[in-house]
Amino acid sequence: MSPSMAALVSRLPVWLCVSGTFTTLAPLQSAASDLPEFDVADATCEAKAESLMMLQSRAHNTVATMRRKSLWLTDLHADLYYLSDVRQCVKKNVSTLRHFPFGVMGCDPPATLLSETLRRATSMQLDRGADFALYTGDFSRHNMGKLENPYKNVSATIGKVSLIFDKHLPNISKVVGTLGNDDTPIGYFQNITTDRTTNRWFVTCGEELQNAHCMTKESRKEYDYGSYFEVRMGNYSILNIATVMYSVFHKPPNTSGSDPFHQFAWLRRKLTEAARDKRKVWIAGHIPPGIETFGYTELWEPSYLREYLNIVQDEVMGSVIAAQFFGHVHKDEIRILPNPPPGAGPIFLSLSLSPVYYNNPAFKTVTWHENGEVVDFDTFYAQMSNGSSMHYELGYSFRSLYALKKLSMESFVPFAQELLQGTEQWISYAKWYTATYPNDLNSFATNASDPPSVQKQKALRRQQYVCGVTIQSMESFEDCVESARLSIYKSVQDDLGAKAPLAPLVKAVPKTLDVKKHMIIARLLRWAELSERPEAFDILRLAEQHHWMELLQRYGPAVERSWEEGISLDDFFQR
Numbered sequence: 001m002s003p004s005m006a007a008l009v010s011r012l013p014v015w016l017c018v019s020g021t022f023t024t025l026a027p028l029q030s031a032a033s034d035l036p037e038f039d040v041a042d043a044t045c046e047a048k049a050e051s052l053m054m055l056q057s058r059a060h061n062t063v064a065t066m067r068r069k070s071l072w073l074t075d076l077h078a079d080l081y082y083l084s085d086v087r088q089c090v091k092k093n094v095s096t097l098r099h100f101p102f103g104v105m106g107c108d109p110p111a112t113l114l115s116e117t118l119r120r121a122t123s124m125q126l127d128r129g130a131d132f133a134l135y136t137g138d139f140s141r142h143n144m145g146k147l148e149n150p151y152k153n154v155s156a157t158i159g160k161v162s163l164i165f166d167k168h169l170p171n172i173s174k175v176v177g178t179l180g181n182d183d184t185p186i187g188y189f190q191n192i193t194t195d196r197t198t199n200r201w202f203v204t205c206g207e208e209l210q211n212a213h214c215m216t217k218e219s220r221k222e223y224d225y226g227s228y229f230e231v232r233m234g235n236y237s238i239l240n241i242a243t244v245m246y247s248v249f250h251k252p253p254n255t256s257g258s259d260p261f262h263q264f265a266w267l268r269r270k271l272t273e274a275a276r277d278k279r280k281v282w283i284a285g286h287i288p289p290g291i292e293t294f295g296y297t298e299l300w301e302p303s304y305l306r307e308y309l310n311i312v313q314d315e316v317m318g319s320v321i322a323a324q325f326f327g328h329v330h331k332d333e334i335r336i337l338p339n340p341p342p343g344a345g346p347i348f349l350s351l352s353l354s355p356v357y358y359n360n361p362a363f364k365t366v367t368w369h370e371n372g373e374v375v376d377f378d379t380f381y382a383q384m385s386n387g388s389s390m391h392y393e394l395g396y397s398f399r400s401l402y403a404l405k406k407l408s409m410e411s412f413v414p415f416a417q418e419l420l421q422g423t424e425q426w427i428s429y430a431k432w433y434t435a436t437y438p439n440d441l442n443s444f445a446t447n448a449s450d451p452p453s454v455q456k457q458k459a460l461r462r463q464q465y466v467c468g469v470t471i472q473s474m475e476s477f478e479d480c481v482e483s484a485r486l487s488i489y490k491s492v493q494d495d496l497g498a499k500a501p502l503a504p505l506v507k508a509v510p511k512t513l514d515v516k517k518h519m520i521i522a523r524l525l526r527w528a529e530l531s532e533r534p535e536a537f538d539i540l541r542l543a544e545q546h547h548w549m550e551l552l553q554r555y556g557p558a559v560e561r562s563w564e565e566g567i568s569l570d571d572f573f574q575r
């Protein structure tokens with residue numbers, strides 16, 4: 001509690017009506033002058049009580065104003081060509097899509113999904129008193145290669161999405177420039193122009209953003225150079241970092257040196273200044289560091305991950321980071337630092353608006369204390385099943401759902417341990433992972449009537465997920481899963497206990513494959529390495545022989561179908 005807030009609360013009178021007699025316990029003295037005007041002598045006990053209640057509520061509102069609020073949206077993947085031959089949604093024809101003006105499950109949506117989302121958010125008054133709206137990247141649809149002029153069509157998408165933000169949120173700041181891997185004419189492609197003063201693509205995007213009042217002239221200076229930028233608001237600031245260049249899929253391949261666009265140097269400088277001025281900062285970006293939890297592959301090049309961890313885990317620089325926000329994974333998730341510095345804030349990844357990877361569209365409001373500490377967030381979501389209207393409602397509030405006293409990196413560690421048990425916390429977490437759309441994590445909940453072998457298998461799957469939540473290299477992730485396997489399957493006679501140590505097959509999947517194919521193979525391998533089913537042995541055999549195309553042909557459809565249906569691969573093969 002800040003001193004000012006503590007002072008305000010201590011001034012609240014404590015009062016009682018005891019057998020019709022009005023009694024104040026404390027500390028009415030100092031508050032009396034604030035009492036609404038009324039004749040104390042003539043007032044009934046109830047009237048006095050009522051008037052004090054008004055005072056309390058007024059004080060409460062003042063306390064509430066020390067809290068700040070913002071909106072956080074991510075990964076819209078707008079398809080401006082939704083009803084054309086070059087639409088992203090090849091699985092539906094145009095006459096079907098006409099009935100779904102806001103999008104369909106399994107496809108990227110038209111831009112109207114954002115207008116409708118923001119229209120609902122403002123009608124629920126979620127923008128009232130908000131300091132800003134944060135967007136963490138991927139304005140544009142997938143498969144931009146199909147478009148006539150990807151350079152023009154993707155920048156037009158960024159412009160269009162920015163204009164929608166401006167139209168619906170004219171009176172609040174928009175922190176909207178972070179680029180995702182689809183916000184380039186070729187996915188994951190950015191020219192690394194560290195030695196030049198500007199980058200042509202970033203200038204093009206910056207113009208679109210500035211024309212739509214989503215970026216200031218001041219931010220443009222940083223943005224045009226490296227697409228990262230700081231937004232200062234009073235005593236706190238948001239450091240929007242560029243992450244596409246750190247991706248394992250970044251193209252062109254490494255010609256970039258150890259600090260592309262000198263972003264790490266910039267981050268060090270900004271954090272050191274904030275520490276000196278005793279200010280808090282937030283970090284926002286698109287691709288999170290660490291492991292994704294679809295195929296458990298690494299997201300950043302290991303050398304960049306190490307450098308980032310050196311910065312955010314530093315005692316001085318890391319302690320001023322009140323929170324970190326990332327998009328890209330389309331799911332609702334937490335992340336844990338392996339060695340957090342004292343006072344480190346929480347790290348969140350948020351649900352996408354796009355339902356392309358089988359989650360309902362969702363966004364958040366973030367509440368934080370004026371010193372920058374995140375107090376809580378609320379997740380709003382809408383069922384995508386009925387395409388003709390969107391009914392957004394509050395899904396959950398993080399702290400009350402999980403009964404956490406505080407949102408901090410420190411509180412996430414025991415929370416992750418609770419998830420491992422597979423009971424209430426896991427069940428809620430799995431539900432909101434996809435904003436209630438069915439997913440495989442649901443089926444890994446503990447069930448006392450399962451036979452012991454199934455209980456062990458589920459425990460290991462939960463471990464696999466929780467190992468993925470720690471921001472670490474792929475090797476450390478694999479070590480984490482391996483030691484979980486050894487502790488769950490204690491003897492070599494015990495099912496999986498007899499299996500040889502996991503071979504690092506995922507590392508061998510060529511990065512030159514299309515990213516989606518890469519992810520599907522990884523998902524199959526991560527499933528197979530912990531399974532005793534006959535399909536698992538076949539999958540591992542094909543992978544050992546590097547028969548990637550055959551593997552995809554034979555088992556790719558199982559991944560697609562089980563994903564769409566929201567069931568685990570075990571349940572899929574079981575039928």
Ligand SMILES: *[C@@H]1O[C@H](CO)[C@@H](O)[C@H](O)[C@H]1NC(C)=O
Nearest residue numbers: 091092093094095096097098
């Ligand atoms: C579009 O798809 C629907 C559902 O598969 C089908 O009933 C309809 O005939 C198709 N329309 C056209 C014009 O191909």
Ligand SMILES: *[C@@H]1O[C@H](CO)[C@@H](O)[C@H](O)[C@H]1NC(C)=O
Nearest residue numbers: 081084086147148149152153
């Ligand atoms: C893409 O951009 C080009 C050039 O501005 C334009 O002619 C075309 O209509 C746009 N749309 C598609 C679907 O390619």
Ligand SMILES: *[C@@H]1O[C@H](CO)[C@@H](O)[C@H](O)[C@H]1NC(C)=O
Nearest residue numbers: 122127167168169170171172
């Ligand atoms: C924005 O502010 C203007 C001027 O105060 C006001 O007229 C308008 O209604 C506001 N718009 C919204 C969407 O809050």
Ligand SMILES: *[C@@H]1O[C@H](CO)[C@@H](O)[C@H](O)[C@H]1NC(C)=O
Nearest residue numbers: 184185186189190191200201
């Ligand atoms: C990258 O640089 C090449 C060569 O200058 C240029 O043709 C291309 O448009 C650039 N791409 C982007 C996304 O900036």
Ligand SMILES: *[C@@H]1O[C@H](CO)[C@@H](O)[C@H](O)[C@H]1NC(C)=O
Nearest residue numbers: 234235236277278370371372
């Ligand atoms: C900003 O920091 C200064 C110095 O610590 C403090 O006096 C002031 O109240 C702070 N303002 C806000 C809005 O937090």
Ligand SMILES: *[C@@H]1O[C@H](CO)[C@@H](O)[C@H](O)[C@H]1NC(C)=O
Nearest residue numbers: 254255256257258301303304
């Ligand atoms: C890229 O290459 C440079 C040397 O040119 C090297 O210093 C750097 O570590 C490499 N980065 C990655 C991510 O491999």
Ligand SMILES: *[C@@H]1O[C@H](CO)[C@@H](O)[C@H](O)[C@H]1NC(C)=O
Nearest residue numbers: 099100385386387388389390
């Ligand atoms: C969507 O729901 C509305 C109201 O519940 C209903 O009238 C409409 O037919 C539904 N549309 C579809 C495509 O399911």
Ligand SMILES: *[C@@H]1O[C@H](CO)[C@@H](O)[C@H](O)[C@H]1NC(C)=O
Nearest residue numbers: 443445446447448449450451
């Ligand atoms: C637990 O397992 C039993 C027996 O397979 C099943 O009937 C029951 O529905 C399961 N409970 C839950 C919550 O999944």
